[in-house]
Amino acid sequence: MDIYRIARLDPDVPIEDTVGAIAEMVKAGYVRHIGLSEVGADTIRRAAAVTPIADLQIEYSLISRGIEADILPTCRELGIGITAYGVLSRGLISGHWSKDRGGEQDFRTISPRFQGSNLDANLKLADTLKVIAQEKGVTAAQMAIAWVLARGEDIVPLVGARTRERLHESLGALDIMLTAEELARIEQAIPANAAAGERYPAAQLAHMDSEKRHD
Secondary structure, X not given: OOXXXXXXXXXXXXXXXXXXXHHHHHHOOOOOEEEEEOOXXXXXHHHHOOOOOOEEEEEOEOOXXXXXXXXXXXHHHHOOEEEEEOOOOOOOOOOOOOOOOOOOXXXXXXXXXXXXXXXXXXXXXXXXXXXXXXXXXXXXHHHHHHHHHHOOOOEEEOOOOOOHHHHHHHHXXXXXXXXXXXXHHHHHHOOOOXXXXXXXXXXXXXXXXXXXXXX
């Protein structure tokens, strides 16, 4: 197995014990690398003190930039790569979402960012991104992916696609090179804390180590 990634931190089991057990699998030749997911800087350091950590999977996009405060710097200090999911914020900033989309079975209906006035505000951000993208001759989705790619070679965007058309669109982002001026304009138009609403419902955030703040 190329990488064994712990999907979520078990609050009842010390991270040292968890990664230590997987490290034994690495020594036995069953696993090549160890990864973490949605954990904070303190947990990353504790895990890395036991065994090398190759990768952290965590949400990162133009409107989900919380990792920039301490998680991303910690990973870079320790040489840990980032697999960024949610780079289109579940389609919210893809340029394809609208208020009339999403039914009762759509998981996004429980997401604060897709509800009421939050959705109205966030779609305005998406429209802003779409305008900037059109000026460059690309789509909003391509611009959002290209922005993540421009954040560093240690960050790999994880993008889903339900159709070949969307897959082709996403792959087109690989050919987009954003200048320093373009990046500055995007980040000025969509500041780090611009999104309305949290990325997950409160009940889920309460159990996510990456959202905890340690004094």
